[in-house]
Amino acid sequence: MEQRAVSAEGRRTEADRARSGRVRRPDGAVVRPPDAIDVRRRIPPTDRLLRDPRLAVVVDRLGAGVVKAAVHEAQERAREGGISPERVAETALALLPGTASGLRPVINATGVLLHTNLGRAPLSVTARQAVQEAAGPTDVELDLATGVRARRGRSALAVLRERVPRAGAVHVVNNGAAALLLAATVLAADKEIVVSRGELVEIGDGFRLPDLLVSTGARLREVGTTNRTTAADYAAVTGPGTGFVLKVHPSNFRVTGFTRSAGTAELTGLGVPVVVDIGSGLLAPHPALPEEPDADTELRAGASLVTASGDKLLGGPQCGLLLGARDLVRALARHPLARALRVDKLTLAALAATLTGPPTPTALALTADPAVLRARADRIATSLGADGLDVRAVECAATVGGGGAPGVTLPSAALSLPEPYAAALRTGPLPVVGRLESGRCLLDLRAVPEQDDERLAEAVRLARTAREAVPVGAVRPAGEGRA
Numbered sequence: 001m002e003q004r005a006v007s008a009e010g011r012r013t014e015a016d017r018a019r020s021g022r023v024r025r026p027d028g029a030v031v032r033p034p035d036a037i038d039v040r041r042r043i044p045p046t047d048r049l050l051r052d053p054r055l056a057v058v059v060d061r062l063g064a065g066v067v068k069a070a071v072h073e074a075q076e077r078a079r080e081g082g083i084s085p086e087r088v089a090e091t092a093l094a095l096l097p098g099t100a101s102g103l104r105p106v107i108n109a110t111g112v113l114l115h116t117n118l119g120r121a122p123l124s125v126t127a128r129q130a131v132q133e134a135a136g137p138t139d140v141e142l143d144l145a146t147g148v149r150a151r152r153g154r155s156a157l158a159v160l161r162e163r164v165p166r167a168g169a170v171h172v173v174n175n176g177a178a179a180l181l182l183a184a185t186v187l188a189a190d191k192e193i194v195v196s197r198g199e200l201v202e203i204g205d206g207f208r209l210p211d212l213l214v215s216t217g218a219r220l221r222e223v224g225t226t227n228r229t230t231a232a233d234y235a236a237v238t239g240p241g242t243g244f245v246l247k248v249h250p251s252n253f254r255v256t257g258f259t260r261s262a263g264t265a266e267l268t269g270l271g272v273p274v275v276v277d278i279g280s281g282l283l284a285p286h287p288a289l290p291e292e293p294d295a296d297t298e299l300r301a302g303a304s305l306v307t308a309s310g311d312k313l314l315g316g317p318q319c320g321l322l323l324g325a326r327d328l329v330r331a332l333a334r335h336p337l338a339r340a341l342r343v344d345k346l347t348l349a350a351l352a353a354t355l356t357g358p359p360t361p362t363a364l365a366l367t368a369d370p371a372v373l374r375a376r377a378d379r380i381a382t383s384l385g386a387d388g389l390d391v392r393a394v395e396c397a398a399t400v401g402g403g404g405a406p407g408v409t410l411p412s413a414a415l416s417l418p419e420p421y422a423a424a425l426r427t428g429p430l431p432v433v434g435r436l437e438s439g440r441c442l443l444d445l446r447a448v449p450e451q452d453d454e455r456l457a458e459a460v461r462l463a464r465t466a467r468e469a470v471p472v473g474a475v476r477p478a479g480e481g482r483a
Contacts, residue, residue: 042085043078046071052089062100070095106431107456111412111444113365114402118433120311120318121402126357127316127350134349152342156352160321163283163355166299167306168326171333172319172351173341176279176309177203179320181212183275183305186335187328188218188243194272196229196262197222198255199248203403209248218243227259231266244273244304249293251279251403268302273328276303280404281314281321288366289313289405295323304328310351312402315360317350319343365447366400370411373445377413380457384415389464392416396437398446412446417460424463432459 049055049071050064059067074091077083083091098105106118114120123131134140143150151157153172160170173179184193193213200222202208210220221242223233234245245267267274282294292313295306305324310316320341322329332338343351354360377393384391398412399405414434422441425432434443448456 039081039085040079043075044085044088046075049075049089049092054089054093058093058096062096066100067092067096104431106433107452107459108447109414109432109434109443109445109456111396111398111414111435111442111446112401113362113398113410113447114312114400114404115433115447116402121313121315122361123317123350124315124354124357124360127353127360130349130353131346134345138345138349140345140348153345153348156348156355159352159355160323164295164299164323166296167323167329169324169329169333171322171329171338172310172343172348173322173338174320174343174347175311175318176277176281176307176320177207177212178341179307179322180209180275180277181216182332182335182337182341183244183307183322184213184216184218185337186332187273187275188213188216190217191243192219192221192237192241193243193246194221194223194234194237195246195248196224196233198224198226198229198261199246199250201248201250201253213246227255227257229261231262234262234267235270238270238272242270242272244275245270247274247276247303249277249279251406254407264298264301264303273304273325274302275305275307277307279309279312280400280402281308281310281312281316283308283314286313286366288410289400289408291408292405295321299324309403310354312404313362313366313400314354315362316354317347319347319351361447361449364449366410368410368412368446370395370413373413376445376450376453377415380453381415383457384460387461387464389460390418391460394442396442396444398444410446412444414445415443415456415460417441417443421460421463425459428459428463430455430459432456432463 046068050059050067055067055071070092071088073095074083074088077091078085078088108115108118108122110118139150141149141152157170157172160172161167164170173182195213200208200210200220213220221237223229223237238245247264247267264274264276276293276298278293278295278298280292282289282292284296285294286292295308298306303324305322305328308314308321308323310319310321314321322332374393374395381391381393392415394414394416396412396414397409399410400408417434417440419436419439419441422434422436425434425441425443432443434441436442443456443460445453
C-alpha cells in the first residue's frame with residue numbers, strides 16, 4: 001500500500017521529469033536518455049530563429065527585443081518538453097503581442113460604460129483614424145498658407161467652440177483635474193476658493209479634491225454642511241480675498257433626503273467668478289441623463305468657467321476642457337503652467353474627430369435599445385448552448401461609470417456563465433472582463449459593440465476548459481474615479 005501511495009507533489013515531480021525526458025532507473029537514479037539529449041540539440045538556435053521569415057518580418061513592427069524574448073520563451077518550453085523543437089518558431093509567433101505598447105485590447109463586458117480601469121471612453125473609428133494620420137508630421141502649430149507659426153491645435157479648439165457656442169473661448173489641457181488645477185492657480189493663488197462642504201469630494205484612487213486645490217497656493221473656505229448649503233452661505237464669506245466660488249458635481253455619489261444646494265444662477269451676483277466643475281463632459285443636455293450637469297446649461301446660468309473631462313460622456317480622448325468667458329480662458333491659456341499641462345497632437349486629433357464625427361461608442365452604448373441587447377444575448381446564448389456550454393441570456397442593469405450619472409442604471413442584457421469563467425476570460429487570448437453577480441459571471445452587452453459579438457462568443461468557447469478553475473473574481477464597477 002505504501003509503495004502505491006504517491007503524494008500530489010510526487011506526481012507533479014514525475015510528470016515534470018517525463019516532460020523533460022528524464023526517467024528514474026530501478027536503482028532510483030534519475031537520468032536523461034540519449035534521445036532526450038538529442039531533442040534538446042534539435043532546438044533551433046536564437047540567431048536562426050530570428051532569420052525565420054515569419055519572425056523577421058515582425059521585428060520591424062515590434063522590435064528585436066520583443067521578438068527575441070518570445071523566441072527564448074518558446075525555446076525554454078521545448079527544453080522542458082512542452083513542445084517539440086519543430087514547433088519553436090510557431091510558438092514564438094503565438095507568444096508575440098499585437099503591439100509593442102504592452103497594453104492589451106479587451107472587451108468591456110462589465111456593464112460599466114466608462115470603466116476607469118479599462119481606459120474609460122473607447123475612441124470612435126473616426127477618432128482612431130485621425131490619431132493614425134496625426135502620428136506623422138502635421139500642421140499642429142504651423143499655418144501652411146503663410147508658413148508662420150500658428151496657434152497650437154486651432155482646428156480642434158474651433159470645433160469645440162462651435163459645439164459650445166455659449167463659451168466665449170475654450171482651452172484644452174491633459175485631463176479634468178489639470179483643468180481645475182490651472183483655474184485655481186491662475187484665479188486663486190494666495191486667495192480663497194469658496195466651496196460647499198458637501199462638494200469636497202474624493203475623485204478616485206484616494207485622490208481628494210481639497211488636496212489638489214490647496215497645492216496651488218489657494219485657501220479653501222468651506223461653507224454650509226454636508227447635506228445643505230444655500231446661496232446665503234456663499235454670500236456671507238465672499239469678499240476681496242475671494243478668488244472664485246467653486247461648484248463641484250459630486251459625480252461618484254448622491255446625497256438624498258433633507259438636502260439643499262445652491263444653483264449656479266444663485267451665485268452669479270457675488271462679484272467673483274463662478275467656476276463649475278461638471279466632471280463628466282456633457283456639452284449639452286442628454287435625454288437619458290436629465291440630472292447630469294452639462295456645459296451649455298451651466299454657461300447659460302452664468303458660470304464664468306466650466307471645466308470637464310473629454311474621456312467620459314463626451315466619448316473622446318483623455319483631456320480637460322476649459323469653457324467660458326473670453327478674458328478668463330485667455331488668461332489661463334497664457335499662464336506658464338498651461339505649457340506643462342498642454343495636450344499632444346494625437347489628443348487634439350482625436351478630440352476634433354470625436355466632436356465632428358459620427359456618434360461615439362459611448363453615445364451608442366448610452367442609447368442602446370434594451371430589446372436589441374436582449375435579442376443579441378439570446379442569439380449568442382443559443383449559439384454557445386448548441387456547443388454544450390452552460391450559458392443563458394438574462395436581463396440586468398448597467399451603469400455609466402467614470403464619475404458620471406451616480407445612481408443611474410440602464411436596462412441591459414447579459415450572458416450568464418459559471419463563475420470560473422470570469423478569471424479564464426480575463427486571461428484568455430482576447431481578454432474579456434465581466435462581473436460577478438449572484439455566483440455567476442455576467443457578460444453585459446451594453447458596452448460591447450454588436451460587431452464584437454462573434455469575438456465574444458469565441459472567447460467564451462476558448463475559456464470553456466476553465467469551468468472547474470478556482471474563481472478569482474471579476475473586475476467590479478465599484479470604486480470608479482473621475483480624475
